[in-house]
Amino acid sequence: SLQTRITAQETQNKAHCGRLDTLAQDIENLNKKQADTVAALTEAKRKQLELAHRVLRVLVKQEITRKTGFTISCEEEQ
Amino acid sequence: FLNQATQVNAWDQLLIKNGEKIVSLNESVAAVRLDQQRLDHELDFVAAQQAELEDALKPLEASLANCGPVDTERE
């Protein structure tokens, strides 16, 4: 019966080993996915900077236009 | 014999502990996977909003590009 327990323990340990290999694979996959996420976030940050720059340019242009009375004449015509 | 029985008991304890740790590790991995999915969805959402903002920006840029030179001449 001691031998039976030892055999059972061996089986159990083998099962643990297999489960750990699966988990190691899962973690590796998560690492790969995270690398993709990092790349996507980097692109989102780059796009954000570009958009912020373009919005600022449009706002500044509009301000100049407004000051020279362009927008006011637009509104008057309506 | 007694010594061997003690050894087997100790192994039992080790196996149980390992098993518990594996269950908890499994839960951690599942939680990380879920968080990863949430992050990806949020990123998709931000990218979609950026595309929307860019679409809104294009006609504004075009219309101000037309206004621009005229104003410069006026000044």
Place this chain on the structure above:
Amino acid sequence: FLNQATQVNAWDQLLIKNGEKIVSLNESVAAVRLDQQRLDHELDFVAAQQAELEDALKPLEASLANCGPVDTERE
């Protein structure tokens, strides 16, 4: 007896190896989780900036929506 002792040692090593594997995998998961938190914060920042840009653009969109038709007629 010696053979049995060797077997016991080998078995001990196997159990310890699994325990070590668990520790190392736990560390990997913790590292992924830490990176996730950093990504989460950065993404929140980008999303907040995005909302700011949208807000900044709104009045301009409204004002140009009014002017729009007039400009087209002028051209």
